[in-house]
Amino acid sequence: MEAVKIAVAGKGGVGKTFIASTLSRLLASDGYNVLAVDADPNFNLAYSLGVPSDVADGIVPLTENEALIKEKTGVSSEEAYAPVFNMAPTVNDIVDRFGVNAPGGVKLLVMGTVRGGDTGCMCGANALLRVLVQHLLIQRGDVLVMDMVAGLEHLGRGTARRMDAMLVVVEPRMKSMDTMRRILRLAEEIEIKEVLAVGNKVGKETERRFIEENMEAMGVPLVAYVPYDEAVGEADMKGIPSLDYDHDAPAVRAVAELKDYLVARYKP
Ligand SMILES: Nc1ncnc2c1ncn2[C@@H]1O[C@H](COP(=O)(O)OP(=O)(O)O)[C@@H](O)[C@H]1O
Numbered sequence: 483m484e485a486v487k488i489a490v491a492g493k494g495g496v497g498k499t500f501i502a503s504t505l506s507r508l509l510a511s512d513g514y515n516v517l518a519v520d521a522d523p524n525f526n527l528a529y530s531l532g533v534p535s536d537v538a539d540g541i542v543p544l545t546e547n548e549a550l551i552k553e554k555t556g557v558s559s560e561e562a563y564a565p566v567f568n569m570a571p572t573v574n575d576i577v578d579r580f581g582v583n584a585p586g587g588v589k590l591l592v593m594g595t596v597r598g599g600d601t602g603c604m605c606g607a608n609a610l611l612r613v614l615v616q617h618l619l620i621q622r623g624d625v626l627v628m629d630m631v632a633g634l635e636h637l638g639r640g641t642a643r644r645m646d647a648m649l650v651v652v653e654p655r656m657k658s659m660d661t662m663r664r665i666l667r668l669a670e671e672i673e674i675k676e677v678l679a680v681g682n683k684v685g686k687e688t689e690r691r692f693i694e695e696n697m698e699a700m701g702v703p704l705v706a707y708v709p710y711d712e713a714v715g716e717a718d719m720k721g722i723p724s725l726d727y728d729h730d731a732p733a734v735r736a737v738a739e740l741k742d743y744l745v746a747r748y749k750p
């Protein structure tokens with residue numbers, strides 16, 4: 483479990499950020515060095531981790547940091563990247579320079595995401611991202627929890643293969659099942675080792691069964707059920723992490739069970 487690398491994916495609004503942030507905090511309180519990476523264009527992992535808003539408001543995602551992109555790649559964020567000029571920018575200073583200390587010992591890196599739609603573009607921002615993700619997955623020794631919308635399709639097979647698991651958050655809705663199907667195809671393409679489903683916002687028994695049957699039909703292991711829990715919304719309105727608002731809230735306890743599962747699963 484020393485350096486397990488986990489991505490949290492799924493449709494917008496299913497609870498990726500809630501689960502990624504709670505998981506990060508819980509892993510850190512177990513003593514792991516946790517690097518939480520926000521790769522969502524609507525970055526808000528900082529707030530969910532409990533980073534004070536005056537700090538969170540000032541965070542610039544790395545892919546929006548023009549000076550950094552220029553420094554590392556020699557070109558601007560939009561400018562076409564000519565690999566011949568700087569094929570392998572050094573990125574091992576980035577976590578130290580731009581990592582934000584979140585409560586509970588979690589380190590947060592607001593990375594930003596790939597530009598240029600489905601295909602990406604060979605611009606400075608994407609070049610930096612590609613090398614950085616490789617570095618985070620391969621060289622860094624910490625537990626990585628990455629909050630992301632899409633997959634790792636732009637980063638190439640060699641990189642995605644280093645991800646230990648992709649947790650796909652699903653809610654009991656048909657659209658969420660469609661997203662899972664799409665992510666599964668993608669995961670196969672880029673050779674993600676393992677896709678695991680996490681049911682979230684599960685209320686009635688019929689909802690639990692809906693997720694269970696769909697995951698079974700798709701052959702995806704369903705590793706946690708997180709109940710629909712008003713405490714999550716209440717914490718959000720108060721602007722504090724769910725686990726600081728109520729450590730014993732049912733949804734938080736369910737994420738703690740997910741954490742225990744992952745620790746046991748990825749023990750060396
Ligand atoms: N288990 C849950 N019970 C109740 N509300 C939840 C739960 N999980 C997430 N939410 C709420 O759903 C909304 C979307 O969650 P969020 O984590 O931001 O989703 P995503 O990152 O996938 O877009 C938030 O308002 C959050 O408070």
Ligand SMILES: [Mg+2]
Nearest residue numbers: 498499522526
């Ligand atoms: Mg989110």
